[in-house]
Amino acid sequence: MGIFNFFKSQFIEVIEWTDQNSNTMVYRFPVQNNEIKMGASLIVRESQVAVFVNEGEIADVFTPGHHVLYTQNMPILTKLKSWKTGFNSPFKAEVYFVNTKQFINQKWGTSNPIMMRDADFGMIRLRGYGIYSYKVSDAAVFLRELFGTNSSYDTSSIENHLKKMILSGLTDLFAESQIPALDLAMYYDELSLQGREKMKERFAEFGFDITSLYIENLSLPKEVEEAMDKRTTMGVLGNMNTYTQYQAAEAIRDAARNEGGGMAATGAGIGAGAAIGNAMAGAFSANQQQTAPSAEPAKIVCPHCQAQIRATAKFCPECGNSVQKKKVPCVNCQAEINEGSKFCGECGAKQITEKKCTGCGAVNGPTAKFCGDCGEGLDG
Known part of the structure; x- marks a missing residue:
């Protein structure tokens, strides 16, 4: 048995x-x-x-x-x-x-910064991290390329290699995208999808299918981020002269609240007050100089030489011609009006600029009584 x-x-x-x-x-x-x-x-x-x-x-x-x-x-x-x-x-x-299930929440991150050329900051160092998921899509290829004769195999055995593959592809993708550093956050989803497509062929060589890839964060060096913060602060403050006046006023208020006694404190207060007063005076005067409008005389264009001249000038200092408009009599009441006017300012009559002969069709001046070509009389 x-x-x-x-x-x-x-x-x-x-x-x-x-x-x-x-x-x-x-x-x-x-x-x-x-x-x-x-x-x-x-x-x-x-x-x-x-x-x-x-x-x-x-x-x-x-x-x-x-x-x-x-x-x-x-x-x-x-x-x-x-x-x-x-x-x-x-x-x-x-x-x-x-x-063959999905292995999710696999992490990737930059061990060394990615060097990039940026239009705003020049050469920058970019760091980033995120997650990805993958699964075995072709068991035969996976066993042939990676597994060998081991008794078991887990994700830690291939983790470092896959991470380096992803970083290599994303580095190339970031450089090719030429997206400004300030705008990278707007394109996390687009870059993630493009990165996944870029990795598919590389993962397939090991019998894998990369099912997802996400960029969680892309960050710049601390120095660049501080410069960006300063630029943001400047934009929020707006007019620097107004801000200087505000700071000076705040300093005067703080000095006035100083309850320290003694001649030394009094002298320090007087000195601080004088310094603050000078600062305020400079701020106010600078603001006035900046905001005071320049009282420049009005100018017109010379109708003859197109030079810029004062609006009150009667003759052009460049060509010497009169810049005053020529006066002509109204065709109805004979009052003087500017040449080229369509109507008279006195009687309101429409100004006839030309007379056409009904006999020969010739064009005559507005004051002509007879046609210059055929002698035919012209109606008023």
């Missing part, structure tokens, strides 16, 4: 893996020197793939479900072992369970 139980224990009848560690990527089923019984049950749970390996060569891959092992559903292994039809004896093979 003991010998029977011994032989029975040599044959594996159920093959399955219950994942106890969420970061485990591959688990090798402990076959050791045992043999798998033909007709054994293979249980592959959701987010798992079972891979049979024969003498280091990947054979059949089983997706989630309950599988009964026969030669019919192991075509590659049957071919590799040259089994004949109806083979029913136990066999040896390595079984690997590959975890």
Whole structure:
């Protein structure tokens, strides 16, 4: 009976893996020197793939479900072992369970700053960090390229390499985008999507699919951030002269509240008051100089040489011509009006600029009584 139980224990009848560690990527089923019984049950749970390996060569891959092992559903292994039809004896093979779920919240970050050229600040050093997620999309490629013959494999085994891949791609992406440092926060989502697309091909080389990538923060060196804060403060303060006056007034108020006694305190107060008074005087005078409008005389354009001259001048100092408008008589009341006026300011009559001969069609002056070409009389 003991010998029977011994032989029975040599044959594996159920093959399955219950994942106890969420970061485990591959688990090798402990076959050791045992043999798998033909007709054994293979249980592959959701987010798992079972891979049979024969003498280091990947054979059949089983997706989630309950599988009964026969030669019919192991075509590659049957071919590799040259089994004949109806083979029913136990066999040896390595079984690997590959975890195909998403490995989320994987972190990336810059160990060294990224050198970039910026239009506002020149050369800057950029730091950043974020998270990404990935999963095994091709179990055969993953086992062939990374796993080897280990008994198990988890995310920490590949973490550093994937992080360096992401940083390399993002460094190139940031430099190509040419987005100003002040505007980077506006493009976190766009840069994250572009970074994921850029990483897909690199991850696929290891049988992975990068399912998400997020940029949580991009930061500049402390010196640059302080300069940005100062620039922001200047923009908030607005008019610096007004701010100086406010600061001087605050200083006078604080000095007036100083209750320290003694001649030394009095002298210090007088000295501080004089200094503050000078500062206020300078601030007020500077503000007045800045805000006082310049009283420049009005100017007009000379109609002859287009020079800028005073509006009260009667003759142009450049060309000497009169800049006063020529006076002509009104066609109706003979009052003097400016040449080119359309109506008379005295009688309101419309000013006729030309007379057209009804006989020959010639154009005559506004005061002509007879046509200069044919002599025909012109109507008023």
